Amino acid sequence: MNCSVSELKELLGQYEHILLTAHVNPDGDAVGALAATGEMLRAWGKQALIVLDDDVDDKFEFLPGIRTVYKPDDVKTDASWLTLILDATGVDRIGKTAELIHGPLVNIDHHISNAHFADAEYIRPDYAATGEVLTDLFTQWGCAITPSMANALYLAIATDCGFFKFSNTTGHTLRMAALLVEAGAQPNVISEHLEAQSLVKLQALSEVLKHIDLYGDGKVAGITFTPDILQYTGEHTGGYIDYARTVKGVDVAFTVKYISAEETRVSLRSKATDVNAIAAVFGGGGHIRAAGCTIKAPLAEAKTMLIKEILKAL
Ligand code: AMP
Ligand code: MN
Ligand code: MN
Numbered sequence: 162m163n164c165s166v167s168e169l170k171e172l173l174g175q176y177e178h179i180l181l182t183a184h185v186n187p188d189g190d191a192v193g194a195l196a197a198t199g200e201m202l203r204a205w206g207k208q209a210l211i212v213l214d215d216d217v218d219d220k221f222e223f224l225p226g227i228r229t230v231y232k233p234d235d236v237k238t239d240a241s242w243l244t245l246i247l248d249a250t251g252v253d254r255i256g257k258t259a260e261l262i263h264g265p266l267v268n269i270d271h272h273i274s275n276a277h278f279a280d281a282e283y284i285r286p287d288y289a290a291t292g293e294v295l296t297d298l299f300t301q302w303g304c305a306i307t308p309s310m311a312n313a314l315y316l317a318i319a320t321d322c323g324f325f326k327f328s329n330t331t332g333h334t335l336r337m338a339a340l341l342v343e344a345g346a347q348p349n350v351i352s353e354h355l356e357a358q359s360l361v362k363l364q365a366l367s368e369v370l371k372h373i374d375l376y377g378d379g380k381v382a383g384i385t386f387t388p389d390i391l392q393y394t395g396e397h398t399g400g401y402i403d404y405a406r407t408v409k410g411v412d413v414a415f416t417v418k419y420i421s422a423e424e425t426r427v428s429l430r431s432k433a434t435d436v437n438a439i440a441a442v443f444g445g446g447g448h449i450r451a452a453g454c455t456i457k458a459p460l461a462e463a464k465t466m467l468i469k470e471i472l473k474a475l
């Protein structure tokens with residue numbers, strides 16, 4: 162059921178215990194949305210616990226609101242707990258945290274592929290980030306946005322729209338960002354934290370760049386994260402796809418990453434082609450120009466299947 166802005170506030174107001182979660186492999190939007198919402202709900206006097214079935218990338222740790230994150234096994238809930246899922250399209254995207262849902266389920270999201278699964282939802286595919294949805298909601302609810310909430314929400318918005326460069330950046334996105342800067346967000350501090358990396362990680366980039374391959378007359382660029390390459394990069398490989406996307410003439414960029422002998426993780430980005438539709442072929446989704454899926458097949462086989470679908474879609 163789609164809620165109005167005021168219905169959503171009223172519903173959250175009725176519950177004392179709130180379990181907050183977001184998608185596995187949490188990106189800046191997921192982490193920033195959780196940090197800000199946790200702080201906002203605590204200001205309302207709620208017990209709000211952030212639970213993630215994954216580790217948070219070190220680069221987000223400067224956000225005070227993300228320092229206390231629980232793993233699903235560390236938390237017990239019952240029917241008196243409301244679960245609020247942020248930045249995720251379905252219960253299948255939150256891993257083991259799904260086992261903690263015993264009470265009402267609420268979803269705030271911006272993915273076009275949202276499965277409309279919650280008891281109450283507020284979904285805005287016209288917004289670039291869940292952080293943009295929340296900034297709008299908090300403002301309409303009359304909640305004070307503290308400097309730490311502003312930083313978290315700015316980070317959420319900026320990371321999902323490529324720091325205001327992607328096609329999902331609208332006037333509204335920029336207005337919400339401006340409002341956050343006025344509330345104390347520090348764009349320079351956020352960029353410094355996100356860009357800072359160890360020399361080892363920076364040098365891993367040169368190894369990854371050597372492995373960008375072109376397909377489809379140069380319209381497709383892909384990076385294959387074999388176990389060997391993952392030794393250089395570590396598990397957090399989210400940012401590399403943007404290098405493949407910037408190759409001149411490329412429309413669709415992809416990464417395929419070894420998870421196990423039977424499982425391959427896929428990320429897709431594009432300038433024109435609908436990559437949400439490509440991800441959907443494999444049971445995934447996301448947005449028109451940024452999507453993902455997991456293919457139950459070994460790396461090489463998954464890559465062949467994926468390239469076939471991309472070339473069909475071009
Ligand atoms: P990623 O490539 O993992 O950064 O994902 C790109 C976008 O697609 C993000 O907004 C993700 O939340 C979304 N996404 C990734 N995988 C899936 C999936 N299996 N189902 C739905 N949305 C996804
Ligand atoms: Mn996300
Ligand atoms: Mn998002």
